[in-house]
Amino acid sequence: MKNALLASSNKNRLRQLLDDVPPVIWIILLLMVTFTFLSKNYLSMSNLTNIAQQGAVLLLVAAAQTFVILSGGLDLSLGSVLTLSGITTAIALNAGIPIPIAILIGLITGAACGGITGLLIAYANIQPFIASLGIQGIFYGFALALTKTTAIFITNRDFAVMGSKINGIPMAAIISGILYLVLIKVSTDTQFGRYVIAIGGNESGTRLSGIDTTKYKWLVYVFAGFVTALGGVLLASRLEVADPIVGVGWEFDAIAATILGGTTFTMGKGSVSKTIIGVLLISVIRNGLNVIGVPSIWQPALTGTLLIASIVFQIWFSLRKEARQ
Amino acid sequence: MDIAPTNAPAQNSYLLEAKGISKAFPGVVALDDVSFTLRPGEVHILLGENGAGKSTLMKVIAGAYTPDAGEIFLDGTPVKINTPWKAQALGIGIIYQEFNLIPYLSVAQNIFLNKMPKNNLFFLDHAKMEKEARVLLESLGMFVNPKLNAEELSTAQQQMVEIGKALKYQSKILIMDEPTASLTDLEINQLFGIIRELKKRGIGIVYISHRLQEINEIGDRVTILRDGKHIATGNVKDFSINELVRLMVGREVQDLYEHNPATPGEEVLSVKDLSSKTNGLTDINMHLRKGEIVGLAGLVGSGRTELARVIFQLDKHESGEIYYFGKPLPNLSPKSAVNNGLGMLPEDRKRQGLALILSVAENTVMASLRNLFPSHIIKSKDECKAVDRYIQDLHIKTPGRNRSVQYLSGGNQQKVVLAKWLCTNSEILIFDEPTRGIDVGSKSEIHAFMNDFVNRGGSILMISSELSEIIGMSDRVYVMRQGKIVSEISREEATQEKIMSYAFGASGA
């Protein structure tokens, strides 16, 4: 009798454990196991660090998008901001400007772009979807114009250090990881971070408490632009090239990663800390399909299918969890 | 005939004095030379129909609006209250009817939203925030875990957090807008206890409510507004309920909660041995007969709305049967319920009963599309005829049938919901809190309508948390507790005490 009770309580505890683990982790594990089977090279150190490196930049852009989505908004221009900030940094470097200042220029570019987007959304009250959609065309236009539509090669070799590997560990991943931890802290332990959730959860209530919600909404976009620019600089360093079309579609990847991390468009629900899971999944899929030798023609189709299947799984799982409570 | 304001004591004993406040919006004068005073330690009730100006006056005092004319004095000193934040800084706290908490922030973070304590660096000091929140709530006699997220709290707990939030700056003035609207009677008693505590500390409370019976229990003075003008102010005990109603409405209102008992006909709806796991219902047995109004009473969470949803086929049930006019129906959709003559006016009319952006006309015909337009083509002539008839019959105040319903007052919105169901020619209507948050005039109109409906052969199942509404309007009352029906009481035997004791499950009941 006692054993039966014990057994059932263990079962419950196991179930509870399963519940708390984000569902996407199972998919990642499943995929990694599959890929290991299909390719000897998969679990090698060099490949794993590859995954980390590929996800490094996306992690920053996705985290930026998470902040925006938590505040109740959306930013479809982040891809163009990524591009543009890398381009301004590259131009500055090639003009002989010292690295730290060039980086600063790139960051300011990102923040300024976010500032413009934020003006349209927070102050002019245009819907985020359409405002950011419209503005990204303008940002891309600038990107194309500045580069005269071709890629810019960065001549400053020292700059590439951020994209290199130290003892086999990619610098980009380390830098991105540290920045990500800082972002998590900003989200939970700063007034700004809490206001992001407040505005997303109940904007009018927040305003009635005397907080200038319009200003903070604007700031979220500035912040997102800034963080994306960090990614842009990192990417330029790794590729040693600033290419105007490189950012296309990143904003959607960022949204997918945010959702896979459990943040939804139900405002204010979710967290920045889980977004890394979504980024990990996307990186694992991309890297894995490559490593096992899927012809490049098939890769976009399979990536898309796998991603949508993952999102379906994630949502089905969380719906079941809610129903059980 | 207006009653002259009572003689006021010396000016400097007022906590708050508003003189000659006027405020107009495009097309409407909300306040016209209104004056109001509040003494320390008093509960001053503000009464008036929807549109009388109560909310506007309170928003002016709370800094959400700036008045076009008039002055405000706090403890005798003139002040200008330009923003909600300034009002808070001056010691005025307000709790709106729709709570303003942030669902995914903690209680502590909600309370200190506009001034979160930081440690020496730059980051928030969560421990300090939670401690201060706990201390604040306990000092007001309330106990809520400051770590919980607001969305995990019950309505009553959320209200406690709102009170804590409103009073955190040693505020002396608290404005409460319909505080008891979504509380059970037990929670209301708790709230009154808290209010009495606050009174002892000298806090002045402005209390807006539509529930006339609460006035005697908790109010000291009362002010009545009508059409933006001040009508009367005086001590609560000097007014009878009828006088208050007359002053608010400007005419005699009869049939408040009055209903002539019906001679019921055949069974139109019966529920046998119904259980629903998802809705927490067990072994429900009840019936509704033609021409009856059956009341469904119980505490919040006892399963009344859940039962209504199952009857209306919005939610599924595992066992038991529901019979409409003697015919059993399997689990289907609301469409089949509607096809069988059922209509439901939900609890939250804005979120469930109406599509706010759409017009009066569009909302009215929404449930009758197949009947009104069998060819699927909407001929505007037919649409207009149908809609205009209801606008007239129900006295819906709207500039036109194409007006978006979001601009209508609560009472008129409820009438549109009603029109929608009348349009379907329903014979059985389920009302879930039919008159919550509605002004007295519309309230009595809706009750009159309910009487008329059953007199002409319809049947009503009415869920209400207002005991006087249940007792006054029902032919029979079912009391629910924890998902079960625990009692069926006839009209003659129904008393507040009896219903409450069944609702609580007190011994002997």
Place this chain on the structure above:
Amino acid sequence: MSIQTSKLKLKNIDSRLYATLVRVLILVLFSVIMTIVSPVFLSTRNISNIITNASVLIILGVGETITIITAGTDLSIGSTLTITSVIAAIMLKAGINFLLAISAALLLGVLIGLLNGFLITKIKLPPFISTYGLQWAIFGFAYVILKGYVIYDFDPTFRFIGNGNLFGILPMPIFIMIIVVLAGTFLLGKTTFGLEFYATGANVESAEMSAVNTKQVTRRAFIISGFLSAVAGIVLLARINAIQANIGQPYLLPTIATVYMGGARPAGGQGSIFGTVIGALIMTLVSNGMNLLGVPSVWRDAIIGAIIIATVLIDALARKRLEKV
């Protein structure tokens, strides 16, 4: 206290009507500017050209309008357009009768719409996610099928759809577009189906409670969108007489932008085909104007983005004054 009578009058005008008036005004304004800039503008030939060019956008726009009103943005229209025309192209080249090819394409469009409907109503994916994921996968498959080739030079009977003139004067694309627009307007404005779309979009819960089968209504919306994407694909294929794997790509964002410019709101329950048509005409006018003026292609997207923002901005500001309380 005097009542401001002028504001009172403005408020009485239905705000939806007002929004439409603003847009027509903008269209007229642009037309005037274009006429001043280039005298050829008002010629029948040029206008006919413009409207023919707009026809694909408008056909897509009608479908998108319906989905945005009902449930959310359909991001898969570009990919549906692509794959349906790819299938039709392959069938035509294989010598299959053109009517069969067209039917196959239309059927495929409906199936994709059904798939979207299924993912959204049964799996409960947010439309944004479902259509985005699907489009990714579908574009991928289109790419796989075409293997990077371009197919061109089709059967002249088929090409009549794109190049022919009905009764010698009305270009076929315009003719098809008019039918679609009329059908759509009638459907939305004068049928119960239309009201059900608006009701579902405005408030799903209340529609559900009003015995509207919201799941079926949502599925219907996406089926229509899928079908119309296929129609657009056929017209486009017939007109440009060539196909490559990214043929539908440049249409996605402009279509969405057009619908929002036409007055739809992400919250749902609002939008009109007339507004969408005006929006599409404005967009096409501007493209045409940029061509005539020789604006470098680098700036084209930017200018379109700026116009989108400008239209929505004007609308938002106008509404703000109208509803000021």
